[in-house]
Amino acid sequence: MVSHHPPVQGDLGVAARWRAAAPGVVFLVLGTVLLGLARSIELPTRALAVSPRIWPEALAFGIIGLSVLQIVLAFVTTPRAATAKTADDDDEEGPASRSGIVRVVGFVAATVAFGLLWYYLHFLVSGLVFVAALTWVAGGRGIKDLLLFPAGVTVVIYVLFGLLLRVPL
Amino acid sequence: MNALFEGFGALLSLQMLLCIAIGAGIGMLVGAFPGITATMAVALASAFTLTMDPLPGLAVLLTILIAAQFGDRVPAILINTPGTPASIATTFDGYAMAKQGKAGIALTASAFASAAGGFVGIGVLMVAAIPLSTLAMRFGSPEMFALVIFGLTMMVEVSGKQLVKGLIAGLFGLALGTIGRDPMDGSDRFTFGIPQLVEGVPFIAVIIGLFGIAEVFSQMISRTRGQQKPITSFGRWWPNKQENKQLIKPVAVGSAVGTVVGVLPAVGGDIGGIVAWNQAKRLSKQPEKFGKGSLEGLTAADSSSNAGVGGSVLTTLALGVPGDSVMAVMLGSMIIWGIQPGPGLFSSQPDLVYSIAGIMLVATVLALGLSLLRMRGVAKLLELPDRFLWTVILAFCVVGTYAVNNAIFDVGVMLLFGVLGLLLRRYGFPAGPIVLGLILGPLAERNFRRSMELGGLETIYTSPIAVGLIVLGVLAVAVPRIRARRKARRQEADDSDTPTDPPVPVEASR
Incomplete structure (x- = not known):
C-alpha cells in the first residue's frame, strides 16, 4: 500500500x-x-x-x-x-540565476565606478567607458559591441543632454 | 463671442504654428526620456522664450507641457519607467499589457485617452473657469488633508491580495516623505547632515529606481540567454469596436477626476492619474483586471493626467495661483510678459484666455498625431538584443536622473532604490504604494498639522467637503469588499444548490 x-x-x-x-x-x-x-x-x-x-x-x-x-x-x-506574488508583479518572474546576480552586481559596480570617474574625466570619455562596461557585463563582446555601440550611445546622450538641454555633463 | 474669435484668430499665423510645432517636438522628446520632467524643459525653454512676444512664447511653453504628457507614456508602457511623474499610473496597466503582447493597442489607446482627457480639460477651462476656481478657493488645509487621505485609500487597491505587504510598503513611502524640512517650522528632519536631503528624498530618482532600474535588474537576474524577451510582439495597434466602447466610461471618469484634481492648487497630474485609476477600478465591472493589463485602468489614468493640464491652467489663470510646479514656472514667465493672472484676467483680457485654450487644443491634436506616427519607430528600439537594450535604458536613466538636479547624489538614490525595488519584487511587495506614500505623505502631514494649528480636529469634522471626502474614502474601501463578500457567499450558496456530477461507479472507471 x-x-x-x-x-x-x-x-x-x-x-x-x-x-x-x-x-x-x-x-x-x-x-x-x-x-x-x-x-x-x-x-x-x-x-x-x-x-x-x-x-x-x-x-x-x-x-x-x-x-x-x-x-x-x-x-x-x-x-x-x-511568498505569493502581488498583483503588479511579473507572472513569469523566474528564479534568480547565478549569472543574473553577477550581471546585476556588475551593473551596480559599473555605475558606482562611473560616478567616481566622472569627477576626473570629461563625460565623453567617462561615458564611453561606462557604456562599454555595461555592454560587457551584459554579454557584449567585440569591437562593434564594446567600441562602436558605446561611442554612438555616448554621443547621442551628450548631444541630447549636454548640447540641447544644456545639462552640465 | 467676439473674444472667442479674436482669441482663436490670433493663432492663425505661420509664426504661431511654427512655435507650436517646435514645442511639440521638444515636448515629445522630453516626455520619452525618463528623468527629464516637463517642469525642467519648460524652465529651460522659458529662458529662450522671454525675448519673444507673449503669445508665441506661451505657445512654445504650453505645447512642451502638453506634448511631454503624450511622450512620457511610451517608456511607461514599454519599459515600465514613467517618462515624467504624470505617467506613474500608466505603468500599472500599460506595462502589463505590453508584456501580454498588447503594446500596440496600449500605446494607441493611451494616446487617444490622453487626447480625450486633454480636450475635456480645455473645454472646462473655456466654459467653467470661474465657478470651478471659486470651488477650489474653498479648499483649505482640512479639505486638502481629507483629499489626500482619499488618495491614500488607493494603497489598499494597489496592494491587491497582498494587503499587509502593500500597507507596509505604503507606510514606508510615507516615512520616506518625512525626510527633509519640517512642514511647519522648516527645521531639518532625518537628513543626517546630508544637504541633498533637505528638500526631501528626490522622488524622480526613487520612481526611476523602483520602476525602471528594478525592472531591468529583474530581467537580468532571472533571464538566461536565449530566452524570449517579454516584449517582442506589439500585437494589434487599433482597438476594435468593443474595446472602443469599453473605453468611454474610464475616459469619462479619468477626465472628470483629472480636471477636478488639476484645478486644486499644488496637486499635479501624477496624483490625478493615480486617483483616477483608483476611481475607475471602483466603478469598473472588471476591477480584478486592474493592475494586470486593464485597458480601462490605462486609459482612466492617462485621460486624467492630461485633463489635469486644463485644470491647472485654469487655476493659474483664474486665481493667479499655480496649479502645479510647471505652472509656477509658466506663471513667472507670464508676469515678466506683463500678463497678470487672477480673477481680473477673464474680464480684462478674455481673448488671451481663449488664445491659450486654442494653443492647447492645437497642441493636443499635434501631439496625438505625433504619438501615433512615432510609435512604430519606438518599436524598433525594443528589437535590440538584451545587452544593448539594458545598457541603453540604464545609461539614459543614469544621465536623466542626474539631469533633474545636476546631482550625482540623485543617481546614487536611483541605484539604491533600483536594488531595493528588485528585492521588494522578489519578496512580493508592490512598489506602487511606496511612490504613493512618498508623493502624498508631505501633503498629508502639512495639511494635517496646519488643520490642527487652525483649530484642532474640529476644523476637519465641521467641514462638509472634508467630511464628504473622508466618508467617500471609507466607502470606497469598504463597499467593494462587502460586495465581493456577498457575491462570494451567493456563489457558494448557488454551488451548494447545484447538483454535482453523479458518482461514477468504480467498475465504470476501469
Missing part, C-alpha cells in the same frame, strides 16, 4: 517560512529605528497644537504593527501563500 504525503514538509517548509518572514523582520527594525528618530526630534519652545513628533511616530507604530503581523502571517499561512 502506497501512502502519499504533502509535497512541502520539514526543513524546506521552515526555510520558506523564514524567507517569507525576513522582510517583515527588516521592516520591524526600520520601524523601530524610525520610532527612535521620531522621539529624538527636538520640541520647539513655542506651544503647538500637536507635537512635530506625532506624524513620524504614528508611521513608525504603523510599520511596527504591520511588520509583526507580516511575520506572524509568514508562520501561520502555508509557505506558498506567504
Whole structure:
C-alpha cells in the first residue's frame, strides 16, 4: 500500500517560512529605528497644537504593527501563500540565476565606478567607458559591441543632454 | 463671442504654428526620456522664450507641457519607467499589457485617452473657469488633508491580495516623505547632515529606481540567454469596436477626476492619474483586471493626467495661483510678459484666455498625431538584443536622473532604490504604494498639522467637503469588499444548490 504525503514538509517548509518572514523582520527594525528618530526630534519652545513628533511616530507604530503581523502571517499561512506574488508583479518572474546576480552586481559596480570617474574625466570619455562596461557585463563582446555601440550611445546622450538641454555633463 | 474669435484668430499665423510645432517636438522628446520632467524643459525653454512676444512664447511653453504628457507614456508602457511623474499610473496597466503582447493597442489607446482627457480639460477651462476656481478657493488645509487621505485609500487597491505587504510598503513611502524640512517650522528632519536631503528624498530618482532600474535588474537576474524577451510582439495597434466602447466610461471618469484634481492648487497630474485609476477600478465591472493589463485602468489614468493640464491652467489663470510646479514656472514667465493672472484676467483680457485654450487644443491634436506616427519607430528600439537594450535604458536613466538636479547624489538614490525595488519584487511587495506614500505623505502631514494649528480636529469634522471626502474614502474601501463578500457567499450558496456530477461507479472507471 502506497501512502502519499504533502509535497512541502520539514526543513524546506521552515526555510520558506523564514524567507517569507525576513522582510517583515527588516521592516520591524526600520520601524523601530524610525520610532527612535521620531522621539529624538527636538520640541520647539513655542506651544503647538500637536507635537512635530506625532506624524513620524504614528508611521513608525504603523510599520511596527504591520511588520509583526507580516511575520506572524509568514508562520501561520502555508509557505506558498506567504511568498505569493502581488498583483503588479511579473507572472513569469523566474528564479534568480547565478549569472543574473553577477550581471546585476556588475551593473551596480559599473555605475558606482562611473560616478567616481566622472569627477576626473570629461563625460565623453567617462561615458564611453561606462557604456562599454555595461555592454560587457551584459554579454557584449567585440569591437562593434564594446567600441562602436558605446561611442554612438555616448554621443547621442551628450548631444541630447549636454548640447540641447544644456545639462552640465 | 467676439473674444472667442479674436482669441482663436490670433493663432492663425505661420509664426504661431511654427512655435507650436517646435514645442511639440521638444515636448515629445522630453516626455520619452525618463528623468527629464516637463517642469525642467519648460524652465529651460522659458529662458529662450522671454525675448519673444507673449503669445508665441506661451505657445512654445504650453505645447512642451502638453506634448511631454503624450511622450512620457511610451517608456511607461514599454519599459515600465514613467517618462515624467504624470505617467506613474500608466505603468500599472500599460506595462502589463505590453508584456501580454498588447503594446500596440496600449500605446494607441493611451494616446487617444490622453487626447480625450486633454480636450475635456480645455473645454472646462473655456466654459467653467470661474465657478470651478471659486470651488477650489474653498479648499483649505482640512479639505486638502481629507483629499489626500482619499488618495491614500488607493494603497489598499494597489496592494491587491497582498494587503499587509502593500500597507507596509505604503507606510514606508510615507516615512520616506518625512525626510527633509519640517512642514511647519522648516527645521531639518532625518537628513543626517546630508544637504541633498533637505528638500526631501528626490522622488524622480526613487520612481526611476523602483520602476525602471528594478525592472531591468529583474530581467537580468532571472533571464538566461536565449530566452524570449517579454516584449517582442506589439500585437494589434487599433482597438476594435468593443474595446472602443469599453473605453468611454474610464475616459469619462479619468477626465472628470483629472480636471477636478488639476484645478486644486499644488496637486499635479501624477496624483490625478493615480486617483483616477483608483476611481475607475471602483466603478469598473472588471476591477480584478486592474493592475494586470486593464485597458480601462490605462486609459482612466492617462485621460486624467492630461485633463489635469486644463485644470491647472485654469487655476493659474483664474486665481493667479499655480496649479502645479510647471505652472509656477509658466506663471513667472507670464508676469515678466506683463500678463497678470487672477480673477481680473477673464474680464480684462478674455481673448488671451481663449488664445491659450486654442494653443492647447492645437497642441493636443499635434501631439496625438505625433504619438501615433512615432510609435512604430519606438518599436524598433525594443528589437535590440538584451545587452544593448539594458545598457541603453540604464545609461539614459543614469544621465536623466542626474539631469533633474545636476546631482550625482540623485543617481546614487536611483541605484539604491533600483536594488531595493528588485528585492521588494522578489519578496512580493508592490512598489506602487511606496511612490504613493512618498508623493502624498508631505501633503498629508502639512495639511494635517496646519488643520490642527487652525483649530484642532474640529476644523476637519465641521467641514462638509472634508467630511464628504473622508466618508467617500471609507466607502470606497469598504463597499467593494462587502460586495465581493456577498457575491462570494451567493456563489457558494448557488454551488451548494447545484447538483454535482453523479458518482461514477468504480467498475465504470476501469
